[in-house]
Amino acid sequence: xxxxxxxxxxxxxxxxxxxxxxxxxxxxxxxxxxxxxxxxxxxxxxxxxxxxxxxxxxxxxxxxxxxxxxxxxxxxxxxxxxxxxxxxxxxxxxxxxxxxxxxxxxxxxxxxxxxxxxxxxxxxxxxxxxxxxxxxxxxxxxxxxxxxxxxxxxxxxxxxxxxxxxxxxxxxxxxxxxxxxxxxxxxxxxxxxxxxxxxxxxxxxxxxxxxxxxxxxxxxx
Numbered sequence: 633x634x635x636x637x638x639x640x641x642x643x644x645x646x647x648x649x650x651x652x653x654x655x656x657x658x659x660x661x662x663x664x665x666x667x668x669x670x671x672x673x674x675x676x677x678x679x680x681x682x683x684x685x686x687x688x689x690x691x692x693x694x695x696x697x698x699x700x701x702x703x704x705x706x707x708x709x710x711x712x713x714x715x716x717x718x719x720x721x722x723x724x725x726x727x728x729x730x731x732x733x734x735x736x737x738x739x740x741x742x743x744x745x746x747x748x749x750x751x752x753x754x755x756x757x758x759x760x761x762x763x764x765x766x767x768x769x770x771x772x773x774x775x776x777x778x779x780x781x782x783x784x785x786x787x788x789x790x791x792x793x794x795x796x797x798x799x800x801x802x803x804x805x806x807x808x809x810x811x812x813x814x815x816x817x818x819x820x821x822x823x824x825x826x827x828x829x830x831x832x833x834x835x836x837x838x839x840x841x842x843x844x845x846x847x848x849x850x851x852x853x
Contacts, residue, residue: 709807710743714748714812717736717738733763738778751800751801755789760780780799
């Protein structure tokens with residue numbers, strides 16, 4: 633005779649079978665952390681704090697963008713920064729009658745050094761040059777005194793009045809070479825008249841007062 637008895641588990645305790653675990657979880661991070669020795673956990677915390685602090689310093693530090701310097705000021709034209717002043721006749725005792733020695737103070741206000749050379753004394757029949765050297769250099773912020781020898785070689789070309797006389801000068805710096813004419817006051821005009829009168833022996837009327845200044849410049853490429 634057959635019958636239906638109580639249903640027994642397929643894997644009962646009596647058969648010493650193990651149950652199948654479905655969807656089992658791996659150990660959580662907190663569980664793993666708890667299993668670490670206290671010394672290891674302290675070292676890890678210290679490293680973490682240092683890393684966070686370093687990241688904060690990098691994020692909060694000002695950016696070091698390259699700073700572009702302002703472009704340098706252009707080099708000035710030599711004639712614009714050079715000043716000539718007449719200071720009187722040189723004290724010479726052996727000067728030939730047809731020559732005179734005139735003293736000037738030359739100042740360069742700014743920029744690179746300027747090299748100068750006197751090339752003429754305006755009037756035909758006159759020559760002019762710096763003595764003893766024919767050219768000289770003046771540095772910015774300094775004044776140099778120079779002697780210019782002016783000689784008469786032809787009276788026919790000279791005017792009856794030494795009016796508005798000037799010196800022709802070549803100036804050179806790192807920017808350009810310029811041909812420039814410098815005008816002077818009545819002191820230079822009167823002393824030049826004395827030279828012309830003594831060399832040519834003609835009765836010349838003394839020049840009247842006139843303004844001082846600078847004539848136009850020409851640039852040489």
